[in-house]
Amino acid sequence: MSIFESLTLAFKNIVSSKTRTLLTMLGIIIGVAAVIVIVGLGNGLEGYITESFSSMGTNTLTASVSARGSTRTLSVDDMYDIVEENSGYLDLCSPTVNMMGSVKIGSETSRTSVTGVSEDYFSIKNYTLSKGRGIQYSDIALRAKTCVVGAYVDMAYYGGSAVGETLRVGGQSLTIVGVIEQQSEELEEGGSDDCLFLPYSTAARLSGGVSSYTVTVRDESLIAEGKAALENALEDFFGSDSFYTVTSMSEMLETMTGMISILVAVLAGIAAISLVVGGIGIMNIMLVSVTERTREIGIRKSLGAKERYIMEQFVIEAAATSALGGVIGILLGYALSAVASKVVAGLMETALTVAPTVGAVGTAFGISVGIGILFGYLPAKKAAVLNPIDALHYD
């Protein structure tokens, strides 16, 4: 008797009691669907975060300096020297001064992000200008009262003709000299195009000094070496490692995705408990089925079925039930993922797609078949060792 025949037999039995089979499979269906949606959600989240991080540049390091309490203070020139000395790894450097104060454009107040930067900042960020010019070295040297704005500011407040206009930041009037090319797909308030850059020297005067630097490494693969070099140089400078921190975007990305992976694994593990419960449900029904079919087993044995065949029949039936539940669960998981993508997109105003991975689907299917075999084994064994004479006279 071939496996194919055992399979046919199993499917006949499954089809002959649809309601019962469906109820038996429910645990597996729910478990598989839940695992797929959760893994898909984690996957989507990871993709979303990776994307937002890589747009910030994965070859950049951020050095924050807080020299309070130190005997030495790090000037901007000191930092440029450090980058120059480590030019094997480090490339460009720009002080970054994040200013909290609101921007006043005419009579309106906007919550545009304001950053003081050097002339290299635009190359670091790969920004190109759609109008006017960028921040230049002379602006920095002269502490010029100029600024460059994002496409959102240009469109929303000036109808596309911002160059030459003035606005006020922290009480200081600045002349707009350039507009950055649109970054995100849609212009929106608070988005990456709602920004303003001014010379760091001007910003430092307004906000009281430079405490953060954006530094690029020559190549993405050198990020770890570059970070170490920068840290060493800063430690040498301060004679201690407590006055600075250097973080890399790719490191933060790794930390974030690592955390998401753990979260997803934990949630998927919880969902997988349902698979075990489903397996026990299958075992229960198979045990009932063995009792109900005792006579059939007796007949089959009297006609020459070896223990192995009876065993095979029941194990395959359990595995087929569970596999069918797995397939239904996978389909349900896909459907729920599509719904979840829509819901998340609606709630978060971002395109986060819940994407089930092929790996998760394959694993879910494999596990459901495995559970069928595992939990089908005991009932099958029970059926196989039945004494044919007793089984024949059972009713």
Place this chain on the structure above:
Amino acid sequence: MSALIEFQNVCKYYEMGDTTVVAADHISFQIQRGEFVAIVGSSGSGKSTCMNIIGCLDVPSEGTYLLDGRDVGGMNKNELAEIRNELLGFIFQQYNLLPKLNLLENVEVPLMYAGISRSERRERAEAALGMVGLEEKLKHKPSQLSGGQQQRVSIARALAGEPAVILADEPTGALDSRTGREVLSLLQQLHAAGNTVVLITHDNTIAVQAQRIIRLEDGRVVYDGPSDAPDAVVTPRVAGTGGGAA
């Protein structure tokens, strides 16, 4: 050539708590190929015990059972299953068809366990069902048939594997006398065609349809001879007391 079935002092004991029931007590007989033998006896005489042993569903506690020259006593469950499939065709009182399968599939079951190919199985099952006059109902389920028809299906199933022995356990027990006679004449046809048939019954009128009768009482053989001999259907002891009363 040796006998097809040979019992040599076969004993079967059942332990019931601290007592031992002797269901078969040193039973010896031989059945040759092509014989039609009825094993008769009253209730509890040991017929089913004998039939289980002949049918390789059970093994003797003591003594030797040779089927086609092979000693069944020392076989394991797998070997017993194999030998049942290969050498035995069962006909049960309760037909014992599989209710979810149609007639063709029912008849194919032993052939499937024998590892016969799908197409040959189909052919042989059709032929066997044709032989018992059910060629019109191949796709019917057993529940759609009368008792007599179901018993004919079970005969077809027993035949399909071309067994060495056809073993019928009270095959007419659940049938009315007319259908019972039909089934019996079918068994006689099988015998006429050269099959070895062993019929187990408690009913003397059915037993006499066989060539030879083996009568059991309390697990012992009390008569073994032709069915038309004067003392075939009445044991000496029953004859004695019965005669006295008459």
